[in-house]
Amino acid sequence: MNPVLSVRGLEKRFGAVVAADALTLDLAAGQRVSLIGANGAGKTTFVNMVTGYLKPDSGAIALDGMDLGRRSPRDVAKLGISRSFQIPQLFIELTACENLSVAISGARDQTLSFHAPAQAQGRRDTAIELLGRFGLADVADRPISELAGGVRKLVDIAMALVRRPKLLLLDEPTSGVSAEEKFATMDRVIHAVAPDAATIVFVEHDMDIVGRYADRVVAFYSGRILADGKPNEVLNDPEVRRYVTGGAR
Amino acid sequence: MRRGLHPVVMIGLVIAAALFGRVLPTWTLSLATVAASNALIALGIVVLARTGNVSFGQGLFFAAGGYGVALIANSSGITDAVLQVLIGAICGGLLGLVIGPLIARYTGIFFGMLTLALSMVLYGALLKTSALGGSDGFNVGRPSLFGMVFTDTREADFMLYAVSVVTTGLAGIAATILFRSELGLASLAVRENNLRVEYLGLSANRIVTINFVIAAVFAGASGAFALMAQRHIDPQFAYWTTSGEFVFVAVLAGYQSVAAVFVASMALELVRSFSNLYLPNTWQLVLGVFLLSVILFLPRGIGSLWIRDRHRKNDPPRTAITDGAAP
Secondary structure (H helix, E strand, O other): OOOOEEEEEEEEEEOOEEEEEEEEEEEEOOOOEEEOOOOOOOOHHHHHHHHHOOOOOOOEEEOEEEOOOOOHHHHHHOOOOOEEEEOOOOOOEEEEEHHHHHHHHHHHOOOOOOOOOOOHHHHHHHHHHHHOOOOHHHHOOOEHHOOOOHHHHHHHHEEEEEEOOEEEEEEOOOOOOOOHHHHHHHHHHHHHHHOOOOOEEEEEOHHHHHHHHEEEEEEEEEEEEEEEEEEEHHHHOOHHHHHHHHOOO | OOOOHHHHHHHHHHHHHHHOOOOOHHHHHHHHHHHHHHHHHHHHHHHHHHOOOOOOOOHHHHHHHHHHHHHHHHOOOOHHHHHHHHHHHHHHHHHHHHHOOOOOOOOOHHHHHHHHHHHHHHHHHHHHHHHHHHHHHEEEEEEEEEEEEEEOHHHHHHHHHHHHHHHHHHHHHHHHHHHHHHHHHHHHHHHHHHHHHOOOOOHHHHHHHHHHHHHHHHHHHHHHHHHHHHHHHOHHHOHHHHHHHHHHHHHHHHOOHHHHHOOOHHHHHHHHHHHHHOOOOOOOHHHHHHHHHHHHOOOHHHHOOOOOOOOOOOOOOOOOOOOOOOO
């Protein structure tokens, strides 16, 4: 079966720092893949290159066999790759529902209307349905500035989901969420994302989350892939334990 | 979800405001015409400000509209006020279409300074162009309306008042619909986080360009009104102090309410007229104190008096126009 995402020989340097060193990776449809690695290992750089925010120095990225080349984040989003952010990137003066409404406008891939109300009932229903999947329907009309960090994370992910992407990249979906709420938050995310996103890639530092929710783990170290396989294999790999998890688990 | 007045009600209010001119004293007609004309261009600045960008050079399009109308009027004899407004709007819009896509790539102070620089380039060019009268400019004939020529001063003033109020009112209704629309919401999103807008599949540059062109159309139409009111045009139309006055109105109004733009424009004209009348040597001081008072006590503009604030009460105050990026 053809991979959803195919990455070949991806390289990226920032001066003397090697952020991506000949990365080669295939992601199959329906996989739930976790990217792990210490800070600076190259996980977010990988996500930024796949989504078009950073241009690789060399190498190729293909989605469903289509070369992403040097496309912009906008074009990459239109082709079916969405992402959420480590620090939620929201429109904080707008309400949660309005944030979703902007995402719905983007997903329509049509010229923005000068006159159709942004909060028309059908559009509002779609936004509230999506927020409801994350258990957030009751905060639909509250400005983002009034919402807690964990809730903002979920709204951020809900916005990425509006497009029904082929590939959803989640950058540290539980960072900033309290230890007691991490599993509940991740349960909500997995439950909400399941009907739409065929393939999920999530960057994560918490190995308990990785072990519980990933069915494949890719460990990064100094811009290269240190290990790639099933969670138990990777998390028990001596090199991964030495350079990435520091003996955690 | 906030709901405003229905467009039909707004049209009724515009017609009522135009007819109200019949009972207004003559001296207020020209003042209200200037206020409506300034409100139109300031409305464009507010439309643009919703994307987080402020133009300090709307005089560019104001002059383009004014000069375009004056040249066409003098060469082809078109004197109809409505046609002249349309010509002014088209001239401003066409120039906006040329400049908008180039300037939309910039944000913040760079955007503002570029608009200012371009307006001053036009000012310099007009100053040196003797065919357009150089620094003296040139005169145009009295405007007419649907074939009617107004020789009586009061009737001519009322005609101009009515056309400016109706045009600015219709522009205000269009802006109200725009603010509530998909494009209006996306504009606010660009103002807060243009990178996320791109990640959602929307073009932030295109959204800024569209708003920029709308602002240019309004400025061009406003230039036509200024021309009709003065029956004279000169390079001062493009000068930076002219642009600055329009920004003043927009700052006073804030970006949340269309009605606030009209209130702010009228208030500024009244303060200017009365302070000029009673304090001829210190009227600028009075105007400055007025502006400072509004900025101090209503940092989000006059519109914040009746538009609910989206911010928490303990959030730091943000200025009416220039706040943009999400923290």
